[in-house]
Amino acid sequence: MINLEVWKKLHDELTDANTTLIAVSKKKPASDIKALYDAGQRDFGENYVQELVAKQQELPTDIQWHYIGHLQSNKVKYIAPFVHLIHAVDSFKLLKEINKQAANNNRTIDVLLQMYIADEDTKFGMDEKEILDLLEYYTAQINDLKNVRICGLMGMASNTSDTEKVKAEFARLHNFFIHLAETTFFNKPYFAIRSIGMSADYKTAIAAGSNMVRIGSMLFGSRN
Numbered sequence: 001m002i003n004l005e006v007w008k009k010l011h012d013e014l015t016d017a018n019t020t021l022i023a024v025s026k027k028k029p030a031s032d033i034k035a036l037y038d039a040g041q042r043d044f045g046e047n048y049v050q051e052l053v054a055k056q057q058e059l060p061t062d063i064q065w066h067y068i069g070h071l072q073s074n075k076v077k078y079i080a081p082f083v084h085l086i087h088a089v090d091s092f093k094l095l096k097e098i099n100k101q102a103a104n105n106n107r108t109i110d111v112l113l114q115m116y117i118a119d120e121d122t123k124f125g126m127d128e129k130e131i132l133d134l135l136e137y138y139t140a141q142i143n144d145l146k147n148v149r150i151c152g153l154m155g156m157a158s159n160t161s162d163t164e165k166v167k168a169e170f171a172r173l174h175n176f177f178i179h180l181a182e183t184t185f186f187n188k189p190y191f192a193i194r195s196i197g198m199s200a201d202y203k204t205a206i207a208a209g210s211n212m213v214r215i216g217s218m219l220f221g222s223r224n
């Protein structure tokens with residue numbers, strides 16, 4: 001069930017904080033998305049390729065679709081024609097495949113690199129060293145990777161009520177973002193996105209330097 005009051009308040013709060021709201025609509029019906037769309041929301045996030053493709057075909061074409069889940073290389077082709085931003089790139093192989101499918105569609109696809117910041121085994125992503133390794137390959141092959149653009153970092157904090165711990169994890173991502181913005185991406189203004197923060201921790205994320213939050217249950221209610 002969509003609560004438009006909650007959306008409006010959140011929208012205003014995030015606009016004041018210069019933070020983009022991604023409404024995470026996974027497992028929710030197209031009718032819920034349409035209700036938020038009619039209120040003015042344009043950025044939506046999905047985790048499953050088949051579900052995203054079905055919704056994209058059914059809903060207005062000016063929606064900006066964010067793929068926020070773990071993406072398998074063999075599925076990139078299905079979303080490449082329309083996806084707005086891929087949040088969770090965690091290997092050079094995936095980056096190369098996104099470039100290839102973007103080229104097949106005569107477009108450039110924006111992506112974020114997923115940084116592993118949580119204290120849990122279950123989450124995907126790369127640590128600082130793995131990101132630097134990926135960027136080394138990327139820089140070496142940059143002439144062959146013109147159809148993909150790395151626009152920032154994405155991360156998920158530990159699932160804990162310990163706000164200090166969550167804050168430290170987000171700060172680690174933000175510090176590394178700043179390092180990359182001053183080195184590999186020096187003078188590249190498109191490298192600007194810190195996609196951190198979900199329903200439970202978005203305020204902490206904004207305080208720690210987020211400028212893009214991915215919020216599901218707070219807007220759409222809990223998922224089964």
Ligand SMILES: *Cc1c(COP(=O)(O)O)cnc(C)c1O
Nearest residue numbers: 024068198199214215216217218
């Ligand atoms: C589901 C999901 C979200 C939204 O989580 P909520 O707690 O429902 O706000 C954000 N980011 C990712 C990567 C997700 O998979």
